[in-house]
Amino acid sequence: MPITQHLLDRFVADLAPHRPVAVWVHGSLAGGDYQEGRSDLDLVAVLPAPLTARTVWRLALLHARLRAEPLAAELHCSYLTPQTAAGAGRRHLTWAHEELFRRPVTPVARRELLDFGRVLHGAPPAALLPPVPDSELAAFVLRDQREFWRPTVDKAELWTRDVWVDHGLITLARATVTLQDGRLISKGEALDLLPGMGAPEEVVADVRSRRYGAPARAADEEWSQRRARLTRDYLGPAIDALVASYG
The missing domain is CATH 3.30.460 (Beta Polymerase; domain 2)
Known part of the structure; x- marks a missing residue:
């Protein structure tokens, strides 16, 4: 590099x-x-x-x-x-x-x-930095899911953009692992976990291709709208379940 x-x-x-x-x-x-x-x-x-x-x-x-x-x-x-x-x-x-x-x-x-x-x-x-206890880390990622990402799922106009789809899905998977066992995982590990968490596989494949594959073309309007709907339909209930489990 x-x-x-x-x-x-x-x-x-x-x-x-x-x-x-x-x-x-x-x-x-x-x-x-x-x-x-x-x-x-x-x-x-x-x-x-x-x-x-x-x-x-x-x-x-x-x-x-x-x-x-x-x-x-x-x-x-x-x-x-x-x-x-x-x-x-x-x-x-x-x-x-x-x-x-x-x-x-x-x-x-x-x-x-x-x-x-x-x-x-x-x-x-x-x-120079004090330790970050597991309880502080868990409280932060749970609050981030509850107070930032869950309201953001309802803002439909955002989800035709790559950045929101990518970060929304990856952040959910990473938060889930952190809440379960206190670990931080990479974006690649998060993408590996998402299909098993019920995330739409075609959307996960789209994210993976843009991060790790050949340079991706911009999504056309039809796919952007479909991807947004699939992502929001998954993330809303998934975040609600995570918050209910750990909140």
Whole structure:
């Protein structure tokens, strides 16, 4: 993955003037399920405090300069400090989707970092992040299914888009395994499990082909509508059953 490694090397080099305490990778790249050009690059950087307005401006400029690099649009990074790293509910400065905003580093991301995070620079995650108990992880994934994904299933206009179909199905399978035994699984493992969970096999095959197969053509209108209906008809009852079992 030379393109990915070049981007990571440049990012760490460009971040050096900020004197990072640590730079870590989680998600697919750390977990061994990364697909270059298809997967996001999920990073966390720990910078010395405080993150002043000037620091924020310089980080925005850093990311703007990276835009010329292939895959730069897939690079997402949350910025912590040693003093704020332990706050699981705290909203951190984050670059994602071509803009800066604030969002938490979730219990799932934190568990990924602690279990299999990849260190690009500095201290390992365990030196700065507290453990994520199974109870905290389970509460988060259950709340995510109940409060985010279940209402989203009812928004029919979203489900003709690849991203909602892909993430909706995969997140359900991953949440199910986490609630059952506390494990985090990859997207590939989630796709393997979905048919046995009753998910529509033609939709699962569609997701798999776009993630792991040859570059896929955009779905035509008829398939988009059928795929949306199949996905929503499956996800609504499946999420309700999961929440009833563990909520």
